[in-house]
Amino acid sequence: MTISRELKTGIIAVLILILFVWGYNFMKNRSLYDKTRTFYAEYTNVQGLAPKSPITINGLKVGTVSEISFHPEKKGILVAHLTLSNDIKFSVNSVAQIYSPDFISGKSLKINIAIDEGEMAVAGDTLIGIVDAGIMGMINEQIAPLQSKVESFVVHTDSVMQNINNLMNEENQKNIEESLASMNALLRTFKSTASNLDAMTAQGGKIDSIMIGANKTMNNFAMISDSIQAANLGATVAELRHSLENFNVIIDSLNSGKGTIGKLMQDEALYNNLTNSAKELEELLKEVKEHPKRFVHLSVFGRKEKSYEEPVKE
Numbered sequence: 562m563t564i565s566r567e568l569k570t571g572i573i574a575v576l577i578l579i580l581f582v583w584g585y586n587f588m589k590n591r592s593l594y595d596k597t598r599t600f601y602a603e604y605t606n607v608q609g610l611a612p613k614s615p616i617t618i619n620g621l622k623v624g625t626v627s628e629i630s631f632h633p634e635k636k637g638i639l640v641a642h643l644t645l646s647n648d649i650k651f652s653v654n655s656v657a658q659i660y661s662p663d664f665i666s667g668k669s670l671k672i673n674i675a676i677d678e679g680e681m682a683v684a685g686d687t688l689i690g691i692v693d694a695g696i697m698g699m700i701n702e703q704i705a706p707l708q709s710k711v712e713s714f715v716v717h718t719d720s721v722m723q724n725i726n727n728l729m730n731e732e733n734q735k736n737i738e739e740s741l742a743s744m745n746a747l748l749r750t751f752k753s754t755a756s757n758l759d760a761m762t763a764q765g766g767k768i769d770s771i772m773i774g775a776n777k778t779m780n781n782f783a784m785i786s787d788s789i790q791a792a793n794l795g796a797t798v799a800e801l802r803h804s805l806e807n808f809n810v811i812i813d814s815l816n817s818g819k820g821t822i823g824k825l826m827q828d829e830a831l832y833n834n835l836t837n838s839a840k841e842l843e844e845l846l847k848e849v850k851e852h853p854k855r856f857v858h859l860s861v862f863g864r865k866e867k868s869y870e871e872p873v874k875e
Contacts (some may be wrong), residue, residue: 597624600643602657602670602684602690603632607639608670610659616643617671623647626670626875641690643670653686660693 563584604610607629616624624645632638643657654675662669672688848855 573705596646596648598645598648598684599627600645600657600684601643601687602643603635603687604639604641604659604690604692605637607641608659608668608692610641610670614667615669616645616668618647618649621647623649623672641670643672650681651675652677653682653688655682655688657688657690658693659691710875718719813852847852 610626610629612626612628614626615622616626624643624647626641627644628642628644630640632640641657651672652675654677655676656673658671658673659668660671661667
């Protein structure tokens, strides 16, 4: 049986095509009879997840991330292509979570299988995509408010320092130096005053002497009080009150015109007579002084007596 050249060419082409497909799958680490399934998950931020990152289910590696691309219709959404080599079945409500297994390695992806009555996921379905903040994310969330406060504090501190620099000009520096000098002088004065106060309050000082004198005065006052108490002050006060009552009786008698002094005080005619008598007596004494010969006569042989003539009043 003769095989034509065309048939040989066709058989060779088919073999070449089969070898090409096998070689391509071999280079992709896939068998010729590939049973992998591809799922998708959407994220706004993949947190550094890269192709070939491992995919695990309950800690078991079941595939890798084959590709990450932008969604053709949703703006700003990233789509992760999840290639699973395991035929495990899970619900379409399962979650594809990006997480950090440790501080050193990069991001990984795990599928949290949903145990519910939902439909089973098939190749081409889109799973729910979430991102686990992890330890570093939690630290960043805690540090973020503190960071904003620190930044605000630094800004305010810088503003305060700038204001201080503006205030610390030559004139203000001179005023501060003068204020410090005045404060030093005040402190020295206070120190001297304190020393003087210590000397005054020390034993034998002025305040000590004052206190000793005050104690002596209080002792003397106590002795005087004892003397007054022993002198029967009540009887003395009673006698003084009796004397004051008698004095009031005398004053009342004088005011009522009783007795000689009362009559002198109340009788106006008697007062006028006494006044006139005193005046005449004064005139008589004056006449005696001016003309003594009228009242004294010394004559050996006798002399005729002259009658008295009342002097002419000036």
